Amino acid sequence: MPEKKAQDIKVGEAMLPVEGDTRQIGERLRILRAERDLTILELAAKAGVSAGIISQIERGNSNPSMKTLQRLRAALGVNLWEFLERSGGAATTQDAPFVRRAAQRPRIVVGETRLVKELLSPRHDENLRFMFVTLPPGGISEDVLIGTGQKGGYVMSGRVELTVGERTALLEEGDSFQFRSNTPHHIANRSDQEAKLLWIMSVLDTHL
Structure with missing residues (x-):
């Protein structure tokens, strides 16, 4: 099944900027892949995901399924939520580590x-x-x-x-x-x- 294109969606009364979330996943994927010295082709082989899908995700052009994220996180050896965590983690330098704003x-x-x-x-x-x-x-x-x-x-x-x-x-x-x-x-x-x-x-x- 092809990956979904990023688009804004409505949940209740709030518009959720899915495109922004998708870009964040793509940026994190690119960083995690680079930290492990993997090319897109090498990651694709390890994860059992096509290189084209990985390229689309990294460019922010595709909203990956949970199954795709599971395969990628297993190949990278990371936590699923690390695809979504911004730099610096949950807490700011002013916050205690047991707080998430x-x-x-x-x-x-x-x-x-x-x-x-x-x-x-x-x-x-x-x-x-x-x-x-x-x-x-x-x-x-x-x-x-x-x-x-x-x-x-x-x-x-x-x-x-x-x-x-x-x-x-x-x-x-x-x-x-x-x-x-x-x-x-x-x-x-x-x-x-x-x-x-x-x-x-x-x-x-x-x-x-």
Whole structure:
């Protein structure tokens, strides 16, 4: 499936500048590749991704899928969120390392339905992660991270369907959940209103 072209999208009332996020991913990818002395062709071979896609991502002309980012981060030996972290990390020189300011949240727009993830954790290399997940109407999670650990969350607004294994539950504002993250799962917004969740992960693979 071809990568999506960058474009502005609307989630709720806010316009999300996907093009800016895409450029940031491309810049970080180019820096991480250069730090490892890899050519585009060498990275493509290691990641199992075409050189053309990598070139488009680095130029900011393509919004990579989660699956593509997973392959690239594995080939580079980095954390998934390092593609989105600005230089200097979460905290400024004035901030304590346990703080992440609202303006410094890495964000990624995932899949054809444009699910939005915003990292809230002050650090991206610890075993505990938490984030905001925003699902537009009709939004569904794709390429979810499966691995050893736990996942949980809280529905802040709207309603979502959460499927874990063979069970599906309809969750509304104020409901919460928790499950083992190695169980196949996905979330979907079947309504005509945006839904927002606080999503928490306890993971053993800090590359995720």
